[in-house]
Amino acid sequence: MFVEPLACVVRGQRLAGFRPGATVVIIGSGVAGLLHIKLAKSVGTTRVIATDIVDYRKEAAHKAGADVVIDGRQNVPAKVRSGNDGHAADFVVTCTGDREAIAQGLASVDRGGTVLFFAPCEPTAKIELPFNDLWREEVTMTSSYAGSPRDIQESIAILSKKRIAVADLITHVLPLAEAGKGFRLVAHARNSLKVVLRP
Incomplete structure (x- = not known):
């Protein structure tokens, strides 16, 4: 993600x-x-x-x-x-x-x-x-707009080698049934960062 x-x-x-x-x-x-x-x-x-x-x-x-x-x-x-x-x-x-x-x-x-x-x-x-x-x-x-295949490869390498931590950017994990809530959290952007929806 x-x-x-x-x-x-x-x-x-x-x-x-x-x-x-x-x-x-x-x-x-x-x-x-x-x-x-x-x-x-x-x-x-x-x-x-x-x-x-x-x-x-x-x-x-x-x-x-x-x-x-x-x-x-x-x-x-x-x-x-x-x-x-x-x-x-x-x-x-x-x-x-x-x-x-x-x-x-x-x-x-x-x-x-x-x-x-x-x-x-x-x-x-x-x-x-x-x-x-x-x-x-x-x-x-x-x-800059979007990453190229080269950038995607480097991103994968950075994440797999744990050069930077990203898990702390996930503030909410919601079931798919609460997608509306997830979109509201992102839209208001007051107490949320990355919102993840799980099926």
């Missing part, structure tokens, strides 16, 4: 060029964001900073290994710098399609850094970019 989402994370971090010693900001600490935290820590990033607006998910980000967790309703770029020795991040991953959160991510990346867009917005959404700032600061922007 985690092979596919982890494969997407593997691909995203590969395309972004994650490297040991880097500082990473994860905007949004749902299942995808938590997998990004866990995988980033496993490859030796120096500091992982996570954001969310839901207390439950902020706590989950701490448990997943985030060194600093920021409430997304605060001044995220300023908090990133205060939690990172005055510097912005080498890599920023936006795991939410919220336009304000994406703007926070763009303002949290350091000179020469990379922003990975990992979640979609509403189909008709338009996002304003501070083009001259991004150009002057030599910021790379990339996106």
Whole structure:
């Protein structure tokens, strides 16, 4: 149940060029964001900073290994710098399609850094970019959608070798007859992460 989402994370971090010693900001600490935290820590990033607006998910980000967790309703770029020795991040991953959160991510990346867009917005959404700032600061922007067969193989290897733990991301296991409840838990996303339905 985690092979596919982890494969997407593997691909995203590969395309972004994650490297040991880097500082990473994860905007949004749902299942995808938590997998990004866990995988980033496993490859030796120096500091992982996570954001969310839901207390439950902020706590989950701490448990997943985030060194600093920021409430997304605060001044995220300023908090990133205060939690990172005055510097912005080498890599920023936006795991939410919220336009304000994406703007926070763009303002949290350091000179020469990379922003990975990992979640979609509403189909008709338009996002304003501070083009001259991004150009002057030599910021790379990339996106990632779905994992390739290569990424799926790597995901299977990571899970089989237990390089990262994922069982703690399962918050609810429900019988198929309670599928409606499961969908409501996911839709409200307040006290749940991965919801599993069993026949």
